Amino acid sequence: MNKKALITGITGQDGAYLAEFLLEKGYEVHGIKRRTSLFNTDRIDHLYQDPHEEDRRFILHHGDMTDSSSLIRIIQRVQPDEIYNLAAQSHVAVSFEEPEYTANSDALGTLRLLEAIRILNLTDKTRFYQASTSELFGKVQEVPQTEKTPFYPRSPYAVAKLYAYWIVVNYREAYGMYACNGILFNHESPIRGETFVTRKITRALARIVLGLQDCLYLGNLDAKRDWGHAKDYVEMQWLMLQQDEPDDFVIATGEQHSVREFVELAAKELGIILRWEGAGIDEVGIIEELRPEESGIDLKKSGLKPGKTIVRVDPRYFRPTEVETLLGNPEKARKKLGWRPRITFNELVKEMVRSDLEEARRDALCRDKGFKTFNHHE
Ligand code: NDP
Ligand code: GDR
Numbered sequence: 207m208n209k210k211a212l213i214t215g216i217t218g219q220d221g222a223y224l225a226e227f228l229l230e231k232g233y234e235v236h237g238i239k240r241r242t243s244l245f246n247t248d249r250i251d252h253l254y255q256d257p258h259e260e261d262r263r264f265i266l267h268h269g270d271m272t273d274s275s276s277l278i279r280i281i282q283r284v285q286p287d288e289i290y291n292l293a294a295q296s297h298v299a300v301s302f303e304e305p306e307y308t309a310n311s312d313a314l315g316t317l318r319l320l321e322a323i324r325i326l327n328l329t330d331k332t333r334f335y336q337a338s339t340s341e342l343f344g345k346v347q348e349v350p351q352t353e354k355t356p357f358y359p360r361s362p363y364a365v366a367k368l369y370a371y372w373i374v375v376n377y378r379e380a381y382g383m384y385a386c387n388g389i390l391f392n393h394e395s396p397i398r399g400e401t402f403v404t405r406k407i408t409r410a411l412a413r414i415v416l417g418l419q420d421c422l423y424l425g426n427l428d429a430k431r432d433w434g435h436a437k438d439y440v441e442m443q444w445l446m447l448q449q450d451e452p453d454d455f456v457i458a459t460g461e462q463h464s465v466r467e468f469v470e471l472a473a474k475e476l477g478i479i480l481r482w483e484g485a486g487i488d489e490v491g492i493i494e495e496l497r498p499e500e501s502g503i504d505l506k507k508s509g510l511k512p513g514k515t516i517v518r519v520d521p522r523y524f525r526p527t528e529v530e531t532l533l534g535n536p537e538k539a540r541k542k543l544g545w546r547p548r549i550t551f552n553e554l555v556k557e558m559v560r561s562d563l564e565e566a567r568r569d570a571l572c573r574d575k576g577f578k579t580f581n582h583h584e
Contacts, residue, residue: 320334480516
């Protein structure tokens with residue numbers, strides 16, 4: 207019998223990579239997607255199996271983290287060996303605009319899943335993974351951060367995730383459930399949501415190079431993060447559920463870069479050497495030099511020239527309370543789980559840039575053939 211996994215948030219970045227990973231391991235993978243007015247399954251369309259196919263191993267169910275009845279019904283039907291709770295309103299800046307919804311889906315949503323396991327008498331069968339976050343550390347109390355570093359959340363998102371973290375610990379202790387928190391630091395990929403800073407940068411710079419966009423507007427350029435690759439991190443989510451005892455783990459690379467450095471590296475990948483001028487909200491990124499021979503990209507058609515400003519600061523992207531710096535220490539995961547990330551920061555940036563350049567090329571082709579293309583600035 208194949209093991210059965212249920213993934214909430216299967217349409218998201220991690221959900222897509224995890225589904226792929228578990229299918230390769232031979233699992234029967236069930237996913238919860240919410241109802242949307244347009245299709246939202248782009249990231250998992252390549253895994254889709256027609257409901258009429260026999261021996262399907264990839265099955266989607268309609269449900270929502272804010273709706274207990276749907277969660278109980280799905281868990282009852284699937285009887286999963288493992289639940290991966292990845293669903294969340296996951297955007298920190300948006301959580302300041304939708305704090306109540308964020309708490310409902312991210313905090314209470316986690317409780318609803320744990321209660322469903324209990325109500326359905328699955329506490330001995332179903333193992334539970336919670337997508338916890340480095341945002342719990344917020345205003346950091348210690349560098350680098352470990353499983354023992356005190357939490358100090360700095361956004362409605364992080365506060366909601368703090369509740370989720372502790373309710374997982376509580377259900378583990380109270381009911382003996384196999385439930386774990388993966389305290390994951392930022393992880394990115396070519397399928398990262400377009401409004402997170404890394405993807406916003408690689409997408410905008412690729413579009414600038416093809417003349418589809420004029421400028422990249424960013425918030426806090428000094429923010430520092432420990433960025434890894436999502437592909438490496440989903441393996442870890444699975445590993446945590448394969449141990450003798452449940453435990454919580456920090457997952458990080460142990461390396462830190464600023465938003466400014468990310469921009470510089472992504473630009474360099476496209477053959478653009480940037481220099482920075484000004485300070486604070488007046489700081490701008492200007493083209494210092496074009497090096498098409500290094501990137502292999504023909505920059506003649508781009509109309510870009512040294513001296514042109516292509517990055518500006520826009521205070522609308524500042525957050526009411528910011529997390530300035532995060533750096534994880536993944537030593538426990540390394541020792542106990544034998545895990546270490548394989549993909550380097552440079553490789554990550556390169557892969558994201560190349561992928562967004564492909565996407566921009568498709569848009570440029572449409573434009574050149576007279577079709578309309580749209581860009582969302584967020
Ligand atoms: P994404 O934003 O890419 O995906 C979030 C998923 O949750 C999507 O499938 C989304 O559906 C779904 N979702 C949101 N609200 C609901 C709801 N009310 N009911 C059902 N589904 C819902 O996030 P990531 O894949 O990047 O992250 C996965 C998890 O890990 C999240 O919980 C995030 O908070 C956490 N995390 C992420 C880190 C990162 O760097 N990526 C680091 C640490 C933690 P839809 O597609 O319809 O929007
Ligand atoms: P984060 O990721 O808040 O760390 O949460 P994000 O990429 O949104 O921001 C990282 C840092 O970059 C700064 N920043 C900007 N951010 C965005 N989105 N847009 C901008 O224009 C911009 N300019 C500067 C931010 O202020 C911040 O300091 C992510 C999410 O995946 C969470 O779900 C997850 O829990 C954490 O990572 C770990």
